[in-house]
Amino acid sequence: MKPPPFRYHDPKTVSEAVGLLASLENAKLLAGGQSLMPMLNMRFVLPDHIIDLNRVEGLSYIRDTQGALDVGAMTRQRDLEFSEPVRARWPIMHEALLQVGHRQTRNRGTIGGSLCHLDPAAELVSLATGYDATVTVVGPAGQREVGFAEFPVAYMTPAIEANELVVGVRFPQWAPKHGYAFVEFSRRHGDFAITSAAVLLEGDAAGKITRASVTIGGMGTVPRRASEVEQAIVGQVPAGSFFRDACESCRKLEAIDDVHAPASYRQHLAAVLSRRALEKAHARLLEAHGGSPR
Protein backbone atom coordinates (compact mmCIF):
# COMPACT_ATOMS: atom_id res chain seq x y z
CA MET A 1 0.00 0.00 0.00
CA LYS A 2 1.62 3.17 -1.22
CA PRO A 3 0.19 6.63 -1.78
CA PRO A 4 -0.68 7.38 -5.40
CA PRO A 5 1.55 9.88 -7.24
CA PHE A 6 0.98 13.55 -6.41
CA ARG A 7 2.81 16.87 -6.53
CA TYR A 8 4.03 17.98 -3.10
CA HIS A 9 3.91 21.53 -1.77
CA ASP A 10 5.12 22.69 1.64
CA PRO A 11 4.23 26.37 2.07
CA LYS A 12 5.77 28.32 4.94
CA THR A 13 2.96 30.86 5.46
CA VAL A 14 -0.83 30.88 5.57
CA SER A 15 -1.05 33.23 2.58
CA GLU A 16 1.23 30.96 0.57
CA ALA A 17 -1.02 28.00 1.46
CA VAL A 18 -4.16 29.91 0.49
CA GLY A 19 -2.51 30.95 -2.77
CA LEU A 20 -1.72 27.33 -3.58
CA LEU A 21 -5.30 26.27 -2.75
CA ALA A 22 -6.62 28.92 -5.12
CA SER A 23 -4.33 27.97 -8.00
CA LEU A 24 -4.24 24.16 -7.82
CA GLU A 25 -6.93 21.75 -8.97
CA ASN A 26 -7.76 18.69 -6.90
CA ALA A 27 -5.49 19.60 -3.98
CA LYS A 28 -5.70 18.10 -0.49
CA LEU A 29 -4.42 19.73 2.69
CA LEU A 30 -2.19 17.50 4.81
CA ALA A 31 -2.32 18.32 8.54
CA GLY A 32 -1.34 15.60 11.05
CA GLY A 33 -1.94 12.90 8.46
CA GLN A 34 -3.59 10.42 10.81
CA SER A 35 -6.65 10.11 8.55
CA LEU A 36 -5.43 11.41 5.18
CA MET A 37 -2.32 9.22 5.09
CA PRO A 38 -4.25 5.93 5.57
CA MET A 39 -6.72 7.14 2.94
CA LEU A 40 -3.81 7.83 0.57
CA ASN A 41 -2.16 4.50 1.35
CA MET A 42 -5.42 2.69 0.61
CA ARG A 43 -6.04 4.99 -2.36
CA PHE A 44 -9.41 6.13 -1.13
CA VAL A 45 -8.32 9.61 -2.21
CA LEU A 46 -6.38 10.45 -5.37
CA PRO A 47 -5.30 14.09 -5.12
CA ASP A 48 -3.14 15.69 -7.80
CA HIS A 49 -1.55 17.93 -5.18
CA ILE A 50 -0.75 17.59 -1.50
CA ILE A 51 -0.35 20.87 0.39
CA ASP A 52 1.50 19.99 3.57
CA LEU A 53 0.71 22.41 6.41
CA ASN A 54 3.40 21.09 8.76
CA ARG A 55 5.90 23.79 7.85
CA VAL A 56 3.42 26.68 7.93
CA GLU A 57 4.46 29.05 10.69
CA GLY A 58 2.17 30.35 13.39
CA LEU A 59 -0.55 27.70 13.31
CA SER A 60 0.45 25.86 16.48
CA TYR A 61 -0.49 27.60 19.71
CA ILE A 62 -2.66 27.29 22.82
CA ARG A 63 -3.73 30.66 24.24
CA ASP A 64 -5.85 31.13 27.34
CA THR A 65 -7.35 34.56 26.64
CA GLN A 66 -10.19 36.39 28.34
CA GLY A 67 -12.60 33.56 28.92
CA ALA A 68 -11.73 31.58 25.82
CA LEU A 69 -9.20 29.05 24.64
CA ASP A 70 -7.67 29.89 21.28
CA VAL A 71 -6.07 26.93 19.58
CA GLY A 72 -4.09 27.02 16.33
CA ALA A 73 -5.29 24.59 13.69
CA MET A 74 -1.97 22.71 13.58
CA THR A 75 -1.77 22.27 17.36
CA ARG A 76 -1.13 18.60 18.05
CA GLN A 77 -3.70 16.70 20.09
CA ARG A 78 -0.87 15.74 22.42
CA ASP A 79 -0.06 19.38 23.19
CA LEU A 80 -3.68 19.97 24.18
CA GLU A 81 -3.63 16.80 26.27
CA PHE A 82 -0.61 18.02 28.24
CA SER A 83 -1.67 21.69 28.45
CA GLU A 84 -2.11 22.99 32.01
CA PRO A 85 -4.70 25.68 31.10
CA VAL A 86 -6.74 23.03 29.27
CA ARG A 87 -6.63 20.71 32.26
CA ALA A 88 -7.59 23.50 34.66
CA ARG A 89 -10.30 25.32 32.72
CA TRP A 90 -11.39 23.01 29.86
CA PRO A 91 -11.07 19.72 31.77
CA ILE A 92 -13.54 17.89 29.53
CA MET A 93 -11.06 18.35 26.70
CA HIS A 94 -8.36 16.52 28.64
CA GLU A 95 -10.80 13.72 29.49
CA ALA A 96 -11.90 13.41 25.84
CA LEU A 97 -8.37 13.57 24.40
CA LEU A 98 -7.29 10.54 26.41
CA GLN A 99 -9.81 8.63 24.32
CA VAL A 100 -8.59 10.02 20.97
CA GLY A 101 -6.58 7.30 19.26
CA HIS A 102 -3.26 6.46 20.92
CA ARG A 103 -0.17 8.35 22.01
CA GLN A 104 1.47 7.74 18.63
CA THR A 105 -1.48 9.25 16.75
CA ARG A 106 -2.05 12.13 19.21
CA ASN A 107 1.61 13.12 18.78
CA ARG A 108 0.87 13.87 15.13
CA GLY A 109 -2.90 14.44 14.93
CA THR A 110 -4.02 18.08 14.96
CA ILE A 111 -7.19 19.79 16.13
CA GLY A 112 -7.73 21.47 12.77
CA GLY A 113 -7.33 18.15 11.00
CA SER A 114 -9.85 16.43 13.28
CA LEU A 115 -12.45 19.17 12.88
CA CYS A 116 -12.10 19.36 9.09
CA HIS A 117 -12.12 15.58 8.64
CA LEU A 118 -15.34 15.84 10.67
CA ASP A 119 -15.90 12.22 11.56
CA PRO A 120 -19.22 12.27 13.46
CA ALA A 121 -17.74 9.95 16.11
CA ALA A 122 -14.58 12.02 16.67
CA GLU A 123 -14.16 13.27 20.22
CA LEU A 124 -12.89 16.73 19.27
CA VAL A 125 -15.79 17.24 16.86
CA SER A 126 -18.19 16.46 19.73
CA LEU A 127 -16.40 18.94 22.00
CA ALA A 128 -16.55 21.68 19.38
CA THR A 129 -20.28 20.99 19.09
CA GLY A 130 -20.79 21.00 22.86
CA TYR A 131 -18.89 24.25 23.37
CA ASP A 132 -20.31 25.77 20.17
CA ALA A 133 -16.73 26.60 19.26
CA THR A 134 -15.89 29.24 16.65
CA VAL A 135 -13.75 28.23 13.70
CA THR A 136 -11.57 30.83 11.98
CA VAL A 137 -11.21 30.30 8.26
CA VAL A 138 -8.90 32.09 5.82
CA GLY A 139 -9.50 32.27 2.07
CA PRO A 140 -8.69 34.53 -0.88
CA ALA A 141 -11.30 37.05 0.35
CA GLY A 142 -9.75 37.22 3.81
CA GLN A 143 -10.73 35.86 7.19
CA ARG A 144 -14.15 34.79 8.46
CA GLU A 145 -15.57 33.03 11.49
CA VAL A 146 -17.93 30.08 11.48
CA GLY A 147 -19.93 29.00 14.53
CA PHE A 148 -19.68 25.26 15.02
CA ALA A 149 -23.46 24.84 14.81
CA GLU A 150 -23.10 25.81 11.14
CA PHE A 151 -19.77 24.07 10.54
CA PRO A 152 -20.93 20.55 9.56
CA VAL A 153 -23.06 20.71 6.42
CA ALA A 154 -23.26 16.96 5.77
CA TYR A 155 -21.50 13.72 6.63
CA MET A 156 -17.78 14.52 6.95
CA THR A 157 -18.28 17.79 5.07
CA PRO A 158 -17.34 21.07 6.75
CA ALA A 159 -18.74 24.45 5.71
CA ILE A 160 -15.48 25.63 4.17
CA GLU A 161 -14.84 26.31 0.53
CA ALA A 162 -12.27 24.41 -1.51
CA ASN A 163 -10.00 27.47 -1.47
CA GLU A 164 -10.26 28.07 2.28
CA LEU A 165 -8.14 26.95 5.18
CA VAL A 166 -9.02 26.57 8.87
CA VAL A 167 -6.41 28.45 10.92
CA GLY A 168 -7.78 28.35 14.46
CA VAL A 169 -10.58 27.38 16.83
CA ARG A 170 -11.97 29.20 19.85
CA PHE A 171 -13.54 27.35 22.77
CA PRO A 172 -15.48 29.57 25.20
CA GLN A 173 -14.85 29.00 28.89
CA TRP A 174 -17.57 27.79 31.26
CA ALA A 175 -17.89 29.01 34.86
CA PRO A 176 -14.82 28.17 36.96
CA LYS A 177 -17.02 25.85 39.01
CA HIS A 178 -18.66 23.71 36.37
CA GLY A 179 -19.36 20.03 35.95
CA TYR A 180 -18.20 18.02 32.95
CA ALA A 181 -17.93 14.49 31.65
CA PHE A 182 -16.98 12.78 28.41
CA VAL A 183 -18.19 9.19 28.22
CA GLU A 184 -17.97 6.92 25.20
CA PHE A 185 -18.46 3.32 24.19
CA SER A 186 -16.04 1.74 21.74
CA ARG A 187 -14.98 -1.85 21.13
CA ARG A 188 -11.31 -1.17 21.83
CA HIS A 189 -9.54 1.65 23.66
CA GLY A 190 -8.56 4.33 21.17
CA ASP A 191 -11.13 3.42 18.54
CA PHE A 192 -13.66 5.91 17.30
CA ALA A 193 -16.66 5.80 19.60
CA ILE A 194 -19.72 3.91 18.46
CA THR A 195 -21.59 6.50 20.50
CA SER A 196 -20.38 9.15 22.95
CA ALA A 197 -21.85 11.73 25.29
CA ALA A 198 -20.22 15.05 26.21
CA VAL A 199 -21.80 17.02 29.06
CA LEU A 200 -21.11 20.48 30.51
CA LEU A 201 -23.14 21.77 33.46
CA GLU A 202 -23.28 25.01 35.42
CA GLY A 203 -25.27 25.30 38.62
CA ASP A 204 -25.37 26.34 42.24
CA ALA A 205 -24.23 24.77 45.50
CA ALA A 206 -27.71 23.35 46.07
CA GLY A 207 -27.34 21.26 42.91
CA LYS A 208 -29.71 23.27 40.74
CA ILE A 209 -28.68 23.21 37.08
CA THR A 210 -28.56 26.66 35.49
CA ARG A 211 -26.92 25.84 32.15
CA ALA A 212 -26.39 22.61 30.26
CA SER A 213 -24.75 21.32 27.10
CA VAL A 214 -25.35 17.69 26.11
CA THR A 215 -23.79 16.39 22.87
CA ILE A 216 -24.26 12.95 21.40
CA GLY A 217 -21.48 11.83 19.04
CA GLY A 218 -21.37 8.89 16.67
CA MET A 219 -25.15 8.74 16.32
CA GLY A 220 -26.03 10.56 13.15
CA THR A 221 -24.11 11.96 10.24
CA VAL A 222 -22.90 14.82 12.47
CA PRO A 223 -22.74 15.16 16.27
CA ARG A 224 -25.95 16.51 17.71
CA ARG A 225 -26.84 18.52 20.78
CA ALA A 226 -29.57 16.70 22.72
CA SER A 227 -31.54 19.93 23.10
CA GLU A 228 -34.60 18.18 24.53
CA VAL A 229 -32.46 16.87 27.39
CA GLU A 230 -30.83 20.27 27.91
CA GLN A 231 -34.23 21.96 28.15
CA ALA A 232 -35.59 19.30 30.51
CA ILE A 233 -32.79 19.67 33.06
CA VAL A 234 -32.08 23.42 33.20
CA GLY A 235 -33.72 24.96 36.28
CA GLN A 236 -34.08 21.59 37.99
CA VAL A 237 -32.46 19.98 41.01
CA PRO A 238 -31.82 16.36 40.02
CA ALA A 239 -33.00 13.64 42.38
CA GLY A 240 -33.91 9.98 42.07
CA SER A 241 -34.37 8.85 38.48
CA PHE A 242 -34.38 12.42 37.16
CA PHE A 243 -31.46 12.03 34.71
CA ARG A 244 -32.61 8.57 33.61
CA ASP A 245 -36.04 9.95 32.71
CA ALA A 246 -34.61 13.04 31.03
CA CYS A 247 -32.31 10.99 28.80
CA GLU A 248 -35.10 8.79 27.43
CA SER A 249 -35.62 11.37 24.69
CA CYS A 250 -32.20 10.41 23.26
CA ARG A 251 -33.79 7.20 21.99
CA LYS A 252 -35.68 9.29 19.45
CA LEU A 253 -32.57 10.94 17.98
CA GLU A 254 -31.73 10.04 14.40
CA ALA A 255 -29.07 7.31 14.26
CA ILE A 256 -27.10 5.57 11.54
CA ASP A 257 -26.89 1.84 10.82
CA ASP A 258 -23.44 0.52 9.94
CA VAL A 259 -21.16 -2.50 10.35
CA HIS A 260 -20.38 -1.50 13.94
CA ALA A 261 -23.91 -1.21 15.28
CA PRO A 262 -27.56 -0.91 14.23
CA ALA A 263 -29.39 2.39 14.78
CA SER A 264 -31.46 0.98 17.65
CA TYR A 265 -28.30 0.05 19.56
CA ARG A 266 -26.88 3.54 19.10
CA GLN A 267 -30.13 5.03 20.39
CA HIS A 268 -29.93 2.77 23.43
CA LEU A 269 -26.30 3.80 24.00
CA ALA A 270 -27.23 7.47 23.64
CA ALA A 271 -29.75 7.19 26.48
CA VAL A 272 -27.37 5.23 28.72
CA LEU A 273 -24.21 7.24 28.02
CA SER A 274 -25.89 10.64 28.34
CA ARG A 275 -27.33 9.58 31.70
CA ARG A 276 -23.92 8.39 32.90
CA ALA A 277 -22.24 11.56 31.68
CA LEU A 278 -24.87 13.75 33.35
CA GLU A 279 -24.51 11.92 36.66
CA LYS A 280 -20.74 12.23 36.55
CA ALA A 281 -20.86 15.89 35.51
CA HIS A 282 -23.38 16.73 38.21
CA ALA A 283 -21.31 15.01 40.90
CA ARG A 284 -18.32 17.07 39.74
CA LEU A 285 -20.42 20.24 39.76
CA LEU A 286 -21.38 19.63 43.39
CA GLU A 287 -17.80 18.79 44.24
CA ALA A 288 -16.62 22.04 42.66
CA HIS A 289 -19.07 23.88 44.88
CA GLY A 290 -17.68 22.12 47.93
CA GLY A 291 -20.60 19.77 48.37
CA SER A 292 -20.35 16.01 48.48
CA PRO A 293 -21.29 13.93 45.46
CA ARG A 294 -24.62 12.23 46.06
Next chain:
Amino acid sequence: MKETRKIAVTVNGKRYEDEVEVRVTLADFIRHQLGLTGTHLGCEHGVCGACTILFDDRSARSCLMLAVQADGHDILTVEGIAPSPDKLHPLQQAFHEHHGLQCGFCTPGILTTLIEFLRDNPDPSEQEVRIAISGNLCRCTGYQNIVVATLDAAKRLRAEPAQSQTNAAQRS
Protein backbone atom coordinates in the same frame (compact mmCIF):
# COMPACT_ATOMS: atom_id res chain seq x y z
CA MET B 1 5.10 12.48 -13.04
CA LYS B 2 7.73 11.47 -10.55
CA GLU B 3 8.60 14.33 -8.25
CA THR B 4 11.64 13.89 -6.03
CA ARG B 5 13.28 15.96 -3.32
CA LYS B 6 16.61 15.97 -1.59
CA ILE B 7 16.31 15.51 2.16
CA ALA B 8 18.65 15.40 5.14
CA VAL B 9 17.64 13.47 8.25
CA THR B 10 19.36 12.34 11.41
CA VAL B 11 18.58 8.72 12.21
CA ASN B 12 19.93 7.16 15.41
CA GLY B 13 22.43 9.99 15.70
CA LYS B 14 23.76 9.59 12.17
CA ARG B 15 23.09 12.11 9.40
CA TYR B 16 21.80 10.85 6.05
CA GLU B 17 21.26 12.78 2.84
CA ASP B 18 19.23 11.22 0.08
CA GLU B 19 16.87 11.88 -2.79
CA VAL B 20 13.29 10.66 -2.25
CA GLU B 21 10.17 10.44 -4.31
CA VAL B 22 7.69 12.75 -2.56
CA ARG B 23 5.03 10.06 -2.15
CA VAL B 24 7.34 7.61 -0.36
CA THR B 25 6.36 7.03 3.25
CA LEU B 26 8.89 7.58 5.99
CA ALA B 27 8.67 3.87 6.84
CA ASP B 28 9.62 2.80 3.31
CA PHE B 29 12.41 5.37 3.22
CA ILE B 30 13.88 4.05 6.47
CA ARG B 31 13.67 0.44 5.33
CA HIS B 32 14.47 0.60 1.62
CA GLN B 33 16.71 3.61 1.23
CA LEU B 34 18.52 3.64 4.57
CA GLY B 35 18.47 -0.16 4.87
CA LEU B 36 17.31 -0.01 8.48
CA THR B 37 14.91 -2.92 8.37
CA GLY B 38 14.32 -3.08 12.13
CA THR B 39 11.29 -0.85 11.63
CA HIS B 40 8.54 -3.23 10.57
CA LEU B 41 5.50 -2.62 8.41
CA GLY B 42 2.34 -4.49 9.36
CA CYS B 43 -0.83 -2.80 8.21
CA GLU B 44 0.53 0.31 6.45
CA HIS B 45 -2.50 2.33 7.47
CA GLY B 46 -1.86 3.29 11.06
CA VAL B 47 -3.56 0.50 12.96
CA CYS B 48 -0.91 -2.01 14.07
CA GLY B 49 1.85 0.26 15.44
CA ALA B 50 4.69 -1.97 14.20
CA CYS B 51 6.33 0.92 12.32
CA THR B 52 6.43 3.26 15.34
CA ILE B 53 9.56 5.41 15.50
CA LEU B 54 10.47 8.45 17.57
CA PHE B 55 10.21 11.63 15.52
CA ASP B 56 11.91 14.49 17.40
CA ASP B 57 11.58 12.35 20.56
CA ARG B 58 7.86 11.73 20.07
CA SER B 59 6.44 8.39 19.00
CA ALA B 60 4.81 8.38 15.58
CA ARG B 61 3.70 5.87 12.99
CA SER B 62 6.19 6.07 10.16
CA CYS B 63 3.68 4.61 7.67
CA LEU B 64 1.55 7.72 8.22
CA MET B 65 4.29 10.19 7.39
CA LEU B 66 6.03 11.08 4.18
CA ALA B 67 9.80 10.88 4.01
CA VAL B 68 9.93 14.51 2.79
CA GLN B 69 8.31 15.58 6.05
CA ALA B 70 11.35 14.27 7.93
CA ASP B 71 13.72 16.70 6.22
CA GLY B 72 15.72 18.43 8.97
CA HIS B 73 14.29 16.25 11.73
CA ASP B 74 15.64 13.70 14.19
CA ILE B 75 14.54 10.06 14.17
CA LEU B 76 15.14 7.13 16.49
CA THR B 77 14.45 3.60 15.28
CA VAL B 78 14.78 0.31 17.13
CA GLU B 79 18.39 0.05 15.89
CA GLY B 80 19.27 3.13 17.93
CA ILE B 81 17.93 1.91 21.27
CA ALA B 82 20.77 -0.31 22.51
CA PRO B 83 23.70 1.62 24.06
CA SER B 84 26.27 -0.49 22.17
CA PRO B 85 26.32 -3.47 19.77
CA ASP B 86 26.96 -5.94 22.60
CA LYS B 87 24.75 -4.42 25.29
CA LEU B 88 20.97 -4.21 25.35
CA HIS B 89 18.99 -1.27 26.68
CA PRO B 90 17.33 -2.17 30.04
CA LEU B 91 13.95 -2.24 28.28
CA GLN B 92 15.25 -4.71 25.70
CA GLN B 93 16.95 -6.75 28.43
CA ALA B 94 13.66 -6.95 30.34
CA PHE B 95 11.81 -8.10 27.19
CA HIS B 96 14.49 -10.76 26.69
CA GLU B 97 14.28 -12.03 30.27
CA HIS B 98 10.49 -11.96 30.62
CA HIS B 99 9.73 -13.48 27.22
CA GLY B 100 8.14 -10.21 26.12
CA LEU B 101 8.17 -11.31 22.51
CA GLN B 102 7.63 -14.44 20.50
CA CYS B 103 7.86 -13.83 16.76
CA GLY B 104 9.19 -10.31 17.36
CA PHE B 105 7.37 -8.60 14.53
CA CYS B 106 5.61 -6.04 16.73
CA THR B 107 8.57 -5.58 19.08
CA PRO B 108 10.36 -2.63 17.36
CA GLY B 109 7.16 -0.57 17.50
CA ILE B 110 6.46 -1.56 21.08
CA LEU B 111 10.00 -0.73 22.23
CA THR B 112 10.02 2.72 20.62
CA THR B 113 6.55 3.45 22.02
CA LEU B 114 7.72 2.44 25.49
CA ILE B 115 10.98 4.42 25.34
CA GLU B 116 8.86 7.58 25.07
CA PHE B 117 6.30 6.35 27.60
CA LEU B 118 8.84 5.47 30.32
CA ARG B 119 10.66 8.74 29.79
CA ASP B 120 7.39 10.65 30.45
CA ASN B 121 6.10 8.26 33.09
CA PRO B 122 8.95 6.50 34.91
CA ASP B 123 6.73 4.83 37.52
CA PRO B 124 3.63 3.61 35.69
CA SER B 125 0.83 1.40 36.93
CA GLU B 126 -0.04 -1.80 35.10
CA GLN B 127 -3.16 -0.12 33.71
CA GLU B 128 -1.10 2.80 32.37
CA VAL B 129 1.26 0.40 30.62
CA ARG B 130 -1.68 -1.39 29.00
CA ILE B 131 -3.07 1.92 27.74
CA ALA B 132 0.40 2.96 26.51
CA ILE B 133 0.65 -0.11 24.28
CA SER B 134 -3.00 -0.02 23.20
CA GLY B 135 -1.88 1.29 19.81
CA ASN B 136 0.38 -1.70 19.17
CA LEU B 137 -0.95 -5.06 18.04
CA CYS B 138 0.79 -8.24 19.17
CA ARG B 139 -0.70 -11.54 18.04
CA CYS B 140 1.66 -13.85 19.94
CA THR B 141 2.05 -12.90 23.55
CA GLY B 142 -1.38 -11.87 24.77
CA TYR B 143 0.48 -8.79 26.07
CA GLN B 144 0.94 -10.19 29.57
CA ASN B 145 4.71 -10.63 29.36
CA ILE B 146 5.09 -7.31 27.57
CA VAL B 147 3.43 -5.62 30.53
CA VAL B 148 5.54 -7.58 33.03
CA ALA B 149 8.74 -6.71 31.13
CA THR B 150 7.80 -3.03 30.95
CA LEU B 151 7.10 -2.76 34.66
CA ASP B 152 10.41 -4.47 35.40
CA ALA B 153 12.25 -2.19 32.96
CA ALA B 154 10.69 0.84 34.63
CA LYS B 155 12.01 -0.41 37.97
CA ARG B 156 15.52 -0.92 36.57
CA LEU B 157 15.53 2.49 34.90
CA ARG B 158 14.41 4.18 38.12
CA ALA B 159 17.30 2.52 39.93
CA GLU B 160 19.83 3.55 37.27
CA PRO B 161 18.48 6.46 35.22
CA ALA B 162 21.74 6.80 33.27
CA GLN B 163 20.92 3.50 31.57
CA SER B 164 17.89 5.03 29.89
CA GLN B 165 20.23 6.68 27.40
CA THR B 166 19.94 5.21 23.98
CA ASN B 167 22.84 4.79 21.62
CA ALA B 168 21.59 7.69 19.54
CA ALA B 169 21.37 9.99 22.54
CA GLN B 170 24.94 9.21 23.53
CA ARG B 171 26.22 9.98 20.07
CA SER B 172 24.43 13.26 19.57
